[in-house]
Amino acid sequence: MRYAVIANRYKVSKVGIADVFQKESDDIKDYTSLIERAFNEGINYFDITMPEEGRLSQIIEDLNIRDNVFINGMISFVQHEESGLTTEKYLDRWFNDNLTKMPGGRLDSLMIDTIEDCNQSLYEEIIRGIDKRQKNGDIGILGFSSCNHGFARELADKFPQFEIVKTEYNFKNRSFEPNLNPYSGETSFVAMNPFVWYEEPFYNVNKLSEEEAEKLLKGRKISDIAAKAIRWILYNKQVSLCVSQMNNEEDLEMLIDAGTSELKVKEALELEVYRQVGEEEEKRTLFS
Numbered sequence: 326m327r328y329a330v331i332a333n334r335y336k337v338s339k340v341g342i343a344d345v346f347q348k349e350s351d352d353i354k355d356y357t358s359l360i361e362r363a364f365n366e367g368i369n370y371f372d373i374t375m376p377e378e379g380r381l382s383q384i385i386e387d388l389n390i391r392d393n394v395f396i397n398g399m400i401s402f403v404q405h406e407e408s409g410l411t412t413e414k415y416l417d418r419w420f421n422d423n424l425t426k427m428p429g430g431r432l433d434s435l436m437i438d439t440i441e442d443c444n445q446s447l448y449e450e451i452i453r454g455i456d457k458r459q460k461n462g463d464i465g466i467l468g469f470s471s472c473n474h475g476f477a478r479e480l481a482d483k484f485p486q487f488e489i490v491k492t493e494y495n496f497k498n499r500s501f502e503p504n505l506n507p508y509s510g511e512t513s514f515v516a517m518n519p520f521v522w523y524e525e526p527f528y529n530v531n532k533l534s535e536e537e538a539e540k541l542l543k544g545r546k547i548s549d550i551a552a553k554a555i556r557w558i559l560y561n562k563q564v565s566l567c568v569s570q571m572n573n574e575e576d577l578e579m580l581i582d583a584g585t586s587e588l589k590v591k592e593a594l595e596l597e598v599y600r601q602v603g604e605e606e607e608k609r610t611l612f613s
Contacts, residue, residue, distance in 0.1 A: 326367025326584050329565040331513035332466045332488040335433060337395045339559055340584035341370030341515070341568040344381045353380055359577055360384045366581050369394045372491075372568050374438075376426035391429040397489075397515075398423065398432045399470070402443040402451070412450040416458070424463060433465040434489050440469035441476055452486045470517070474504035481512040491515040491568070494558055496596050505563050516558045516567040520551060547599070553592045555583035560593075 327339040342363060360381070371394055376382045385391055400423075405415050424430055435458075437443060437451065455467045468489030471477045477490050494501040494516040505514065547553070558567045571577050 326581075327559075327587075328367075329513070331565050332434075333511065335395055335465070337370040337566055338368045338584055339566050340368060340555060340580045341372060341566050342368060342381070342580070343372040343517075343568050343570045344374050344376075353383070356380055357384045357387060359571065359574065361388055363571065363577055363580070364388065364390055364394065366577075368580065368584065370397070370566055370568065371395070372397045372399075373427065374399045376423060382426055382428055385428040395433045396428060397434045397436060397468075397491075398427060398464075399436050399438045401438040402447065403439075405447070406444070412447055413454050416451070416454040420458065420463060431463055431465075434468055435464045436467075436489065436491055437469040440471050440480065441473050448480075448484065452484065456486075468512075472498075474500045478504050478508070481510055485511060487512060489513045489515065491517050493518040494561075494564065494567075495519050496554055496557060496600050501563075502561070506561070508563050513565040514563055516564050517569075519555050519558055519567050519569055547595045549579070549582065550596075550599070551579045552582040553588070553596060555580070556586065556588040557593060557596055559583070560588040 328336050329339055330336055342360070371381055371385065373381050373396055376398070385394060385396070400416075400419050402415070405412070408415055408418075410418065424432070435455065443451075452467065455464065458464050459467070466488040468487050468491065469477075469480070470491040471480070472493040474492060477492055481487055481490055488511065490512055492501065492514060494514075495518055498518075501514075501516075508514075555567050555569070558564055567583070569576075569580060571580060
């Protein structure tokens with residue numbers, strides 16, 4: 326597994342796993358086995374968005390691996406004004422409700438979810454409130470998520486307290502590049518939503534029927550497209566790691582593959598075929 330250093334002090338795997346949500350018919354033992362294998366293969370970054378609904382918290386506790394993994398959590402301020410609470414009280418309530426559900430009762434990082442939807446007048450109050458929690462040992466570093474790359478760049482430059490940023494970046498959404506290449510700041514960037522392909526999740530394109538593949542891809546299906554898509558994202562030196570959901574053995578194999586080897590020129594050219602035919606299909610859909 327390849328690794329990156331974020332916030333100048335945390336060594337994390339180049340691929341991370343986002344929370345897997347409970348499904349009534351699923352057996353948590355199967356997912357425990359997957360997470361255990363992922364950990365043994367060197368994956369140590371886990372994104373726990375909703376601990377009360379997901380299963381990662383329980384699995385990490387059961388496997389007794391908390392001290393050897395990096396855990397990120399998410400907090401939303403969308404309901405802050407409706408709550409009638411001060412920023413400090415709102416933070417206290419979130420920590421009281423969520424921290425005990427996190428493995429070890431602490432987070433290595435906490436991100437403000439979709440920060441552009443948060444009242445900008447609160448930023449400094451949030452930073453002060455989180456600083457208290459950092460000094461208390463409840464969390465390690467502060468960050469945010471945003472799919473607006475220009476806005477993310479401005480915020481990272483203005484507030485060095487934000488040491489980690491999660492943002493969408495994939496072969497279709499390329500605005501990360503003009504906004505953040507080059508970037509000389511200290512903020513570490515985590516890529517999310519790696520498999521977007523127009524009207525379909527990127528990896529589903531390879532599951533098209535032969536007839537559909539002939540129409541959309543001129544018959545050129547590409548093996549291991551998902552792993553290649555993540556390797557392409559990680560080729561960008563501004564990206565520390567890429568996070569994705571993992572629901573089965575096939576997904577895990579893809580993540581291991583993507584995290585252990587670098588992108589080849591041939592693979593980049595293969596991905597370009599998909600991008601071009603995707604744009605053509607999108608235009609046909611728009612103007613039909």
